[in-house]
Amino acid sequence: MEQRLSTKEDYRQRVNIVIEYINNHLDAVIDLEKLAEISNFSKWHFQRMMKAYLGEPVGAYIMRVRVETAAKLLRRMEQIVAVCKGKQALFRRY
Secondary structure (H helix, E strand, O other): OOOOOOHHHHHHHHHHHHHHHHOOOOOOOHHHHHHHHHHHHOOOHHHHHHHHHHHOOHHHHHHHHHHHHHHHHHHHHHHHHHHHOOHHHHHHOO
């Protein structure tokens, strides 16, 4: 017999699915209605649940994750540039 999830576990699972979707689509337009559809919550209930779980509105969460991801990419690019500058001799013609 299949055991039913508690409401709390069910909500947490739905929130995790939405967070995974957001993380996989940071470079795209993320529509709140689409996120609510993914979570199987009404748009109104979705926004309340996400704020309760994330501690911030979902729009702010998306923006924060995008900025953090961009910062990580910039740091990585700076490291790559530093390594390449240190090896300029490899790119000189003889």
